[in-house]
Amino acid sequence: MSNVSIIGIGQTPVKEHWDKSLRDLAVEALLAALKDAHTEKVDALYVGNALSALLGGQEQLGALIADASGMRGIEAFKIEAANGAGAGALHVAYLAVTSGLYESVAVVGVEKMTEAMNGAVTAAVSLAGDGDYETMLGISPTAVAALLMRRYMYEYDLVAADLAGFSVNAHANAAGNKFAMYPRAISRDAYVNAKMIADPINMLDHAPYADGAAALILSATDRLNGNGARAVRVAASTVATDSVSLAARHEPLWLSAAEASAQKAYAHARIAPNDVDLFETHDAYSILSTLQLEAAGFAERGRGALLSRDGDISLTGKIPITTMGGLKARGHPVGATGVYQVAEVVQQLRGEAGKNQIADARVGMAQSLGGIGATAVTHILVN
Amino acid sequence: MSNVSIIGIGQTPVKEHWDKSLRDLAVEALLAALKDAHTEKVDALYVGNALSALLGGQEQLGALIADASGMRGIEAFKIEAANGAGAGALHVAYLAVTSGLYESVAVVGVEKMTEAMNGAVTAAVSLAGDGDYETMLGISPTAVAALLMRRYMYEYDLVAADLAGFSVNAHANAAGNKFAMYPRAISRDAYVNAKMIADPINMLDHAPYADGAAALILSATDRLNGNGARAVRVAASTVATDSVSLAARHEPLWLSAAEASAQKAYAHARIAPNDVDLFETHDAYSILSTLQLEAAGFAERGRGALLSRDGDISLTGKIPITTMGGLKARGHPVGATGVYQVAEVVQQLRGEAGKNQIADARVGMAQSLGGIGATAVTHILVN
Numbered sequence: 204m205s206n207v208s209i210i211g212i213g214q215t216p217v218k219e220h221w222d223k224s225l226r227d228l229a230v231e232a233l234l235a236a237l238k239d240a241h242t243e244k245v246d247a248l249y250v251g252n253a254l255s256a257l258l259g260g261q262e263q264l265g266a267l268i269a270d271a272s273g274m275r276g277i278e279a280f281k282i283e284a285a286n287g288a289g290a291g292a293l294h295v296a297y298l299a300v301t302s303g304l305y306e307s308v309a310v311v312g313v314e315k316m317t318e319a320m321n322g323a324v325t326a327a328v329s330l331a332g333d334g335d336y337e338t339m340l341g342i343s344p345t346a347v348a349a350l351l352m353r354r355y356m357y358e359y360d361l362v363a364a365d366l367a368g369f370s371v372n373a374h375a376n377a378a379g380n381k382f383a384m385y386p387r388a389i390s391r392d393a394y395v396n397a398k399m400i401a402d403p404i405n406m407l408d409h410a411p412y413a414d415g416a417a418a419l420i421l422s423a424t425d426r427l428n429g430n431g432a433r434a435v436r437v438a439a440s441t442v443a444t445d446s447v448s449l450a451a452r453h454e455p456l457w458l459s460a461a462e463a464s465a466q467k468a469y470a471h472a473r474i475a476p477n478d479v480d481l482f483e484t485h486d487a488y489s490i491l492s493t494l495q496l497e498a499a500g501f502a503e504r505g506r507g508a509l510l511s512r513d514g515d516i517s518l519t520g521k522i523p524i525t526t527m528g529g530l531k532a533r534g535h536p537v538g539a540t541g542v543y544q545v546a547e548v549v550q551q552l553r554g555e556a557g558k559n560q561i562a563d564a565r566v567g568m569a570q571s572l573g574g575i576g577a578t579a580v581t582h583i584l585v586n
Numbered sequence: 587m588s589n590v591s592i593i594g595i596g597q598t599p600v601k602e603h604w605d606k607s608l609r610d611l612a613v614e615a616l617l618a619a620l621k622d623a624h625t626e627k628v629d630a631l632y633v634g635n636a637l638s639a640l641l642g643g644q645e646q647l648g649a650l651i652a653d654a655s656g657m658r659g660i661e662a663f664k665i666e667a668a669n670g671a672g673a674g675a676l677h678v679a680y681l682a683v684t685s686g687l688y689e690s691v692a693v694v695g696v697e698k699m700t701e702a703m704n705g706a707v708t709a710a711v712s713l714a715g716d717g718d719y720e721t722m723l724g725i726s727p728t729a730v731a732a733l734l735m736r737r738y739m740y741e742y743d744l745v746a747a748d749l750a751g752f753s754v755n756a757h758a759n760a761a762g763n764k765f766a767m768y769p770r771a772i773s774r775d776a777y778v779n780a781k782m783i784a785d786p787i788n789m790l791d792h793a794p795y796a797d798g799a800a801a802l803i804l805s806a807t808d809r810l811n812g813n814g815a816r817a818v819r820v821a822a823s824t825v826a827t828d829s830v831s832l833a834a835r836h837e838p839l840w841l842s843a844a845e846a847s848a849q850k851a852y853a854h855a856r857i858a859p860n861d862v863d864l865f866e867t868h869d870a871y872s873i874l875s876t877l878q879l880e881a882a883g884f885a886e887r888g889r890g891a892l893l894s895r896d897g898d899i900s901l902t903g904k905i906p907i908t909t910m911g912g913l914k915a916r917g918h919p920v921g922a923t924g925v926y927q928v929a930e931v932v933q934q935l936r937g938e939a940g941k942n943q944i945a946d947a948r949v950g951m952a953q954s955l956g957g958i959g960a961t962a963v964t965h966i967l968v969n
Contacts, residue, residue, distance in 0.1 A: 224718065247825070256639035260721060262713035263668040266827035266843075266960040270834070276846055278825035280674045280961065284663040285646040291663045295678055302684035330645035335607065338643060442630070442661035444649035451653070460649075463659060577649040578663065 211240025290541025368511030377528025594623025673924025751894030760911025767917030
């Protein structure tokens with residue numbers, strides 16, 4: 204068992220924040236997390252962000268956000284792994300505390316996207332693709348995901364509506380999350396009839412880009428100093444990679460980084476998939492949740508989508524996913540998403556998930572993906 | 587004493603690499619480092635890069651470079667701290683090995699700048715500044731450095747030529763470095779008469795932007811497995827920050843992050859400045875070397891520049907700096923620079939610095955800066 208615990212979480216609402224800058228959002232989440240942790244000071248700050256170079260004209264976010272949040276001077280820098288940036292920052296924080304060099308550290312994932320023009324956002328999120336072999340040819344991440352979903356449907360004899368359950372579940376859950384961008388249920392019919400973006404991916408299958416920040420405070424478990432009542436242990440934090448280009452993979456329909464990262468996490472936490480009470484998937488597109496459920500051992504190959512049809516992924520199902528709305532309905536501020544996922548797992552394990560509470564939740568898992576699964580970061584939390 | 591050693595180094599020449607892409611450069615440096623370490627496999631890869639989003643249209647460099655260098659699957663992501671990115675990646679590698687979770691890890695710093703138009707490069711390096719309070723007003727990092735140098739000259743009654751020794755020393759040293767971009771001596775007159783860029787910073791005071799990659803292989807010292815003959819211990823790896831905006835600092839002429847990072851490093855390595863046999867400064871501009879020498883305790887306030895006049899910084903001086911040419915004459919591939927610095931310290935401590943060898947070098951220090959000292963990363967290596 205690791206020596207790392209999460210002792211505080213903070214989140215801003217996920218939405219179009221026209222009145223707040225990137226640093227405003229980061230500071231808001233950080234201060235909320237510090238307050239939640241009953242702490243004023245940490246030894247280091249790790250920032251997850253994917254797009255601020257292109258969308259904000261700003262780098263060196265570590266020093267910038269440390270200063271803005273009243274921590275001028277402390278160790279700080281940014282971690283980038285495309286959409287997996289926030290989870291990557293948490294992994295560095297985990298390494299830092301595990302090293303024994305730091306007693307407590309902060310993580311903030313932040314993204315500010317909605318002030319940019321649509322073309323700029325597409326260019327920015329396309330940085331996650333392979334510049335020489337994919338992006339140069341004009342294909343966006345959504346188009347790559349569409350190819351993947353189409354192939355999956357062909358291979359396993361499904362139609363797009365067979366994946367409707369992922370969005371329906373996410374939106375139903377978002378209704379119970381005060382930070383969610385779209386906190387309202389949608390019907391299966393709404394999904395089936397939604398406007399097409401990149402066939403077969405439609406408006407209700409594509410996680411909405413958004414502004415937001417989420418933060419976590421980590422502490423060495425053996426130094427909780429009486430602050431452990433609401434602490435949640437980080438039982439595993441693992442990263443694995445795959446080719447960035449989808450075409451370069453031996454089996455495009457198998458997320459090998461997601462599998463490797465999950466397997467390393469299970470081994471480290473000494474658990475098996477059936478010990479997991481909830482699983483925050485990276486549902487930027489439903490096909491990714493589908494493939495993550497397979498890669499992480501919750502479904503056989505080709506059977507991941509079926510879990511969404513039979514209620515298995517609902518709050519009372521066999522393996523609840525996207526329990527606070529997921530990327531799809533909580534919203535997807537790219538470099539912040541991985542931190543939101545883990546903050547939501549903490550809410551569940553603390554029993555603070557309100558009407559979305561998973562009964563007796565003890566083991567929660569979150570898996571964040573960079574690009575179309577080129578980077579996979581898995582966290583297992585245990586109460 | 588830490589449990590981290592550097593067992594391999596690799597560098598590409600620093601120059602305009604018209605025939606090599608960013609990933610080509612990274613792979614070349616990584617494979618050289620693996621060969622130097624007599625190793626084929628590492629547990630993780632940390633990439634330092636500052637500018638590829640803007641200049642290369644590419645992010646997710648962790649997964650991308652892991653795959654390109656034959657390490658598909660391993661943990662990998664990117665660290666960004668402006669010009670301090672490479673050193674930041676090394677710091678994460680240090681945390682990773684110190685955590686005990688990994689036996690050996692790789693670091694690569696890489697930057698590809700010279701294919702971009704000049705305006706694009708200025709925009710990219712300006713990401714290091716404060717977007718809302720500096721860059722938005724049109725001031726570039728070089729212009730900020732010029733203000734800093736002018737204020738220093740005013741405060742301590744100096745002229746620009748008093749700082750000439752930094753460039754003269756760097757160029758003299760670069761002549762002995764086969765990887766250097768400008769391996770030739772310059773005269774003091776050449777410095778004084780060089781074309782002005784941002785008064786008082788001239789062409790021979792400004793480190794040239796370039797393409798290049800440098801890599802390191804780190805191993806747990808207690809697991810060297812007979813591979814320790816040329817291993818160099820990492821005695822300290824520390825990071826500190828300051829406000830990104832120069833105007834927001836209480837004392838603009840004092841690099842407080844450089845001081846804090848150096849002090850933490852001395853404490854951790856249990857040494858004092860006079861134990862240091864060589865010091866790789868971040869001489870993007872001579873004023874930065876000047877202020878680093880003061881902040882790190884090698885000169886009193888206002889006396890840093892004087893060290894460059896009296897031969898104290900030369901290979902046989904009291905505190906040799908930029909011993910392989912520094913940013914100024916080895917060249918400055920921004921996100922790679924911090925890794926080059928440390929690779930050069932390793933060369934010195936191994937006694938492999940050729941005609942640039944510091945006699946009996948046992949303790950070497952490198953300090954990399956992000957922006958105008960907003961991030962400072964210090965490494966102390968001991969043989």
